[in-house]
Amino acid sequence: MKQLGRLLPLTAIILLLAGCGEVNLTALDPQGPIAEMQLSLIKLSLYIMIIVIVIVFAIFAFVLWRFRDKPGDKHIPKQVEGNHTLEIIWTTVPIILLLIIAIPNVMDTFTLANVDAEENSITVKVTGHQFWWEFEYPDHDVVAGQDMYIPTNTKVIVHLEASDVMHSFWVPALAGKQDNVPGITNEMWIKAVNPGVYKGKCTELCGEGHWLMDFKVVAVEPDVFEAWAQNMAQPAKDPVTAQAEAGRDVFQASCIGCHAVGGVGGNPAVGGPDLTNFGERTVIAGFLEFNEENLEKWLRYPETTKPGNKMPGFNHLNDEDMKALIEYMKGLKVLD
Amino acid sequence: MSNSQAYSKSVLWDWLTTVDHKKIGIMYLVAGAFFFVLGGLEAMLIRIQLMFPESNFVSAQAFNELITMHGTTMIFLAAMPLLFGFMNFIVPLQIGARDVAFPFLNSLGFWLFLSGGILLNLSWFFGGAPDAGWTAYVPLSSAAYASTGLDYYVLGLQISGAGTLIGGINFLVTIITMRAPGMTMMKMPLFTWSTFVASALILFAFPALTVGLFLLMFERLFGANYFIVEAGGNVVIWQHLFWIFGHPEVYILVLPAFGIFSEVLSTFSKKRLFGYSAMVFATLIIGFLGFMVWAHHMFTVGMGPVANAIFAVATMAIAVPTGIKIFNWLLTLWGGRISFTTANMFALGFIPSFVLGGVTGVMLATSAANYQFHDTYFVVAHFHYVIIGGVVFGLFSGTFYWWPKIFGTMLNETLGKWFFWLFFIGFHLTFFVQHFLGLMGMPRRVASYLDGQGLNDLNFISTIGAFFMAVAFIILLANIFVSRNNKAVSDPWDGRTLEWATSTPVKEYNFAQTPVVREIDALWYEKMKGNKKLPVAEPLGEIHMPNGSILPLIMSIGLFIASFGFIYHTYVVSIIGLGITLGCMIIRSVKEDHGYHIPVDQIEPDKEVV
Numbered sequence: 001m002k003q004l005g006r007l008l009p010l011t012a013i014i015l016l017l018a019g020c021g022e023v024n025l026t027a028l029d030p031q032g033p034i035a036e037m038q039l040s041l042i043k044l045s046l047y048i049m050i051i052v053i054v055i056v057f058a059i060f061a062f063v064l065w066r067f068r069d070k071p072g073d074k075h076i077p078k079q080v081e082g083n084h085t086l087e088i089i090w091t092t093v094p095i096i097l098l099l100i101i102a103i104p105n106v107m108d109t110f111t112l113a114n115v116d117a118e119e120n121s122i123t124v125k126v127t128g129h130q131f132w133w134e135f136e137y138p139d140h141d142v143v144a145g146q147d148m149y150i151p152t153n154t155k156v157i158v159h160l161e162a163s164d165v166m167h168s169f170w171v172p173a174l175a176g177k178q179d180n181v182p183g184i185t186n187e188m189w190i191k192a193v194n195p196g197v198y199k200g201k202c203t204e205l206c207g208e209g210h211w212l213m214d215f216k217v218v219a220v221e222p223d224v225f226e227a228w229a230q231n232m233a234q235p236a237k238d239p240v241t242a243q244a245e246a247g248r249d250v251f252q253a254s255c256i257g258c259h260a261v262g263g264v265g266g267n268p269a270v271g272g273p274d275l276t277n278f279g280e281r282t283v284i285a286g287f288l289e290f291n292e293e294n295l296e297k298w299l300r301y302p303e304t305t306k307p308g309n310k311m312p313g314f315n316h317l318n319d320e321d322m323k324a325l326i327e328y329m330k331g332l333k334v335l336d
Numbered sequence: 337m338s339n340s341q342a343y344s345k346s347v348l349w350d351w352l353t354t355v356d357h358k359k360i361g362i363m364y365l366v367a368g369a370f371f372f373v374l375g376g377l378e379a380m381l382i383r384i385q386l387m388f389p390e391s392n393f394v395s396a397q398a399f400n401e402l403i404t405m406h407g408t409t410m411i412f413l414a415a416m417p418l419l420f421g422f423m424n425f426i427v428p429l430q431i432g433a434r435d436v437a438f439p440f441l442n443s444l445g446f447w448l449f450l451s452g453g454i455l456l457n458l459s460w461f462f463g464g465a466p467d468a469g470w471t472a473y474v475p476l477s478s479a480a481y482a483s484t485g486l487d488y489y490v491l492g493l494q495i496s497g498a499g500t501l502i503g504g505i506n507f508l509v510t511i512i513t514m515r516a517p518g519m520t521m522m523k524m525p526l527f528t529w530s531t532f533v534a535s536a537l538i539l540f541a542f543p544a545l546t547v548g549l550f551l552l553m554f555e556r557l558f559g560a561n562y563f564i565v566e567a568g569g570n571v572v573i574w575q576h577l578f579w580i581f582g583h584p585e586v587y588i589l590v591l592p593a594f595g596i597f598s599e600v601l602s603t604f605s606k607k608r609l610f611g612y613s614a615m616v617f618a619t620l621i622i623g624f625l626g627f628m629v630w631a632h633h634m635f636t637v638g639m640g641p642v643a644n645a646i647f648a649v650a651t652m653a654i655a656v657p658t659g660i661k662i663f664n665w666l667l668t669l670w671g672g673r674i675s676f677t678t679a680n681m682f683a684l685g686f687i688p689s690f691v692l693g694g695v696t697g698v699m700l701a702t703s704a705a706n707y708q709f710h711d712t713y714f715v716v717a718h719f720h721y722v723i724i725g726g727v728v729f730g731l732f733s734g735t736f737y738w739w740p741k742i743f744g745t746m747l748n749e750t751l752g753k754w755f756f757w758l759f760f761i762g763f764h765l766t767f768f769v770q771h772f773l774g775l776m777g778m779p780r781r782v783a784s785y786l787d788g789q790g791l792n793d794l795n796f797i798s799t800i801g802a803f804f805m806a807v808a809f810i811i812l813l814a815n816i817f818v819s820r821n822n823k824a825v826s827d828p829w830d831g832r833t834l835e836w837a838t839s840t841p842v843k844e845y846n847f848a849q850t851p852v853v854r855e856i857d858a859l860w861y862e863k864m865k866g867n868k869k870l871p872v873a874e875p876l877g878e879i880h881m882p883n884g885s886i887l888p889l890i891m892s893i894g895l896f897i898a899s900f901g902f903i904y905h906t907y908v909v910s911i912i913g914l915g916i917t918l919g920c921m922i923i924r925s926v927k928e929d930h931g932y933h934i935p936v937d938q939i940e941p942d943k944e945v946v
Contacts, residue, residue, distance in 0.1 A: 027708045039708075041704055042702075042705045042708065049695035049698060049699060052695055056687070056688070075673065076606060081611075082610055082611035082664075083610075083611070090659060090660060091660060098653070098656070101652065102649050105703060108704035168636060168711060170711075170779070176707020176708040177708075178707065179636045181571060184572070199789075201777065203779040204473070205473070207481065210400075210782065211785070287786055307395065308397075
């Protein structure tokens with residue numbers, strides 16, 4: 001009981017730190033059943049480990065204090081060979097403690113690997129590219145870049161693939177990661193309880209732009225998701241202003257070779273995120289706050305903004321064309 | 337042949353050709369320390385870069401090179417060689433031997449390690465260092481994505497790894513065949529035991545690395561397609577090969593450190609090791625399990641729940657023998673008379689530090705939760721706790737403990753304590769907070785992190801801690817300098833094992849007469865019996881010693897040259913380089929070399945007085 005009392009300050013630190021970090025990024029503040037399951041496993045193992053730590057540290061501190069060399073003391077300590085009873089105790093007790101962790105862990109491992117479809121579940125194919133993410137919805141015939149829209153309270157079965165090197169798909173608030181391995185399709189599932197934007201990151205070193213290979217999982221109500229998916233599958237709507245109209249011409253001349261909009265354009269061999277719903281993103285290129293200034297910076301100098309990425313700079317565009325292009329891109333929306 | 341030959345050469349020539357295990361040990365220590373400083377500088381650059389969010393102190397490319405070289409350098413070129421230095425110097429002394437089993441190979445092992453290490457680091461100057469992480473996962477390390485730097489990695493580690501393998505085999509044979517009369521396996525000091533088990537791990541683990549590196553080399557240089565998916569290759573094979581080496585490697589490093597702690601804790605508590613046989617069996621079991629759990633590095637790669645569950649439980653099992661060791665150490669201290677020398681403070685500081693690293697190891701072993709931990713700063717925190725809290729503390733403890741025997745001087749204890757406390761505090765400051773950074777969403781190997789994600793403060797604290805460690809290390813260097821004239825006696829710590837029975841500095845033949853071992857802690861046993869010297873197994877007589885040879889150095893240079901040929905696809909150079917090495921091997925095979933004898937009048941009799 002005394003040891004449990006000692007646990008309190010440590011637990012308090014954990015809870016305190018759980019408040020640290022950005023909501024929707026930290027694994028300490030789960031927003032879905034998987035992350036919750038994982039956090040409870042983390043807590044279980046942590047509590048047992050804290051017990052171990054407390055016991056060892058207590059013996060350690062006692063020994064150091066009690067048996068320290070005192071001035072003038074020159075006695076030769078008794079040379080103790082060992083003690084079988086003690087050795088049996090500190091062999092069996094750890095085995096029991098480990099079993100307490102191992103059993104739920106094995107069960108959870110199988111639960112997390114269960115990617116069987118259930119009613120209403122959807123499948124998303126996630127492909128990692130240097131240094132961006134592609135989300136394909138085979139049931140809806142939709143391809144999206146950077147933002148992964150999912151319906152809330154729905155089992156989302158994720159197929160993970162990679163087009164170049166290894167990547168790893170991690171949305172800490174929703175679920176632990178799985179790797180995107182070239183030549184192999186890995187499977188996992190996620191579920192978000194509440195609508196929200198959950199930050200995701202690539203966690204496998206994939207080159208220069210690795211640290212900026214962020215993405216978002218956007219959880220929306222199922223009916224909103226249906227609307228989103230249907231609109232994504234439609235041809236792009238015409239621009240509403242003259243400037244945006246002009247911007248579309250710039251886009252057709254400069255961007256369509258790599259980036260598709262409304263199912264038109266793009267080139268699988270070259271690659272480039274689908275931009276159909278670009279105007280609804282909260283960030284540009286996975287990490288820049290979405291505003292005109294940043295968009296212009298990105299379009300003119302992508303190579304210095306996100307090192308190692310394959311987009312060529314469009315610094316040769318004149319101001320008028322650039323403004324038009326930005327206007328057009330801001331208008332690429334499917335939800336309103 | 338004649339004695340004059342051995343004494344007439346210059347000092348430099350003597351060191352370049354030496355086959356004396358003590359000199360080779362010192363060379364390992366010096367070279368290892370050099371690479372430790374290099375790896376430390378790389379670490380400081382990494383932490384300075386991560387001190388503030390979105391920092392541009394170094395570029396993302398340079399950062400990836402820094403992390404790759406920091407990891408590779410610290411593991412292969414600092415930690416292992418430094419341990420090899422202690423093993424080389426101490427193990428033959430601890431078992432009462434005059435030399436190692438294969439002195440020539442011992443020298444070859446050192447020069448191979450050094451030339452591999454230099455080759456690897458030359459990549460900084462020629463075309464960029466390797467940048468795919470120390471694990472060099474394909475396809476990022478394949479020719480399509482990584483430049484010349486990876487060729488330096490592949491070839492440098494092969495040469496260096498060959499040296500390590502040779503060293504490991506040498507220790508195995510030495511320990512099996514050259515123990516003094518009476519020293520049964522179950523009377524060996526723990527450092528010798530752990531060297532033995534670590535060497536066995538080297539014997540089985542390094543071939544896996546060599547195979548992996550060979551496949552990668554053939555893919556990169558000659559267009560083989562083991563790892564190229566489009567050609568039917570499989571990228572996960574690399575990970576298996578790497579970790580079949582890489583996981584035991586952790587134990588190759590930490591078991592000898594455990595050995596050092598066992599010696600130090602028992603010496604400075606004036607007690608024999610508690611549960612000696614349990615310690616030996618725990619070491620063996622850790623060594624065995626170390627091989628069975630490699631795939632816990634790959635829980636997220638898609639092996640499926642069955643494999644993940646098995647490897648998870650197997651990994652947790654390692655906590656049991658490790659726990660046995662921890663409690664045995666605590667009980668060694670129990671009832672003793674503990675003196676707080678710097679060597680012992682590092683050994684004592686190891687216990688809480690390593691327990692913290694160990695418990696996070698069990699947490700990481702929970703496969704389902706590992707999906708959150710994997711490849712985040714939680715992992716970075718964990719393995720630094722294990723490797724610094726275990727291995728580096730062991731190296732520092734061994735440095736202060738054996739310095740008098742190896743270099744004949746006593747390190748300053750006051751500076752030693754400053755060094756310990758700064759390093760200890762800095763270490764925990766740097767790495768404790770990283771557990772939380774990982775769970776808060778910070779992946780490892782990121783060149784920076786975005787502002788406003790709540791990661792700023794802890795990263796700042798972490799960097800401050802790193803500066804503490806850097807300052808501490810400078811104090812160690814200052815200590816070595818100021819202590820250079822502080823002569824040591826042959827047994828300054830009231831030691832228990834045979835190395836303390838030799839004179840300081842140790843004569844080239846170690847023991848004038850081979851000692852007889854009657855108990856565990858042979859020297860302590862004789863002291864307690866009131867004997868002034870160890871019983872001896874032979875009358876004073878001529879001692880047969882091996883001749884030095886320049887061939888190991890030339891063979892290593894040959895492979896070094898050949899590597900440049902491969903890296904720059906100039907195969908003529910490769911053939912010349914390999915020819916040099918092969919030629920040396922032929923010379924070594926056909927030239928008779930019987931060594932020389934030290935006559936009785938040159939052996940000062942009865943030197944091994946307690």
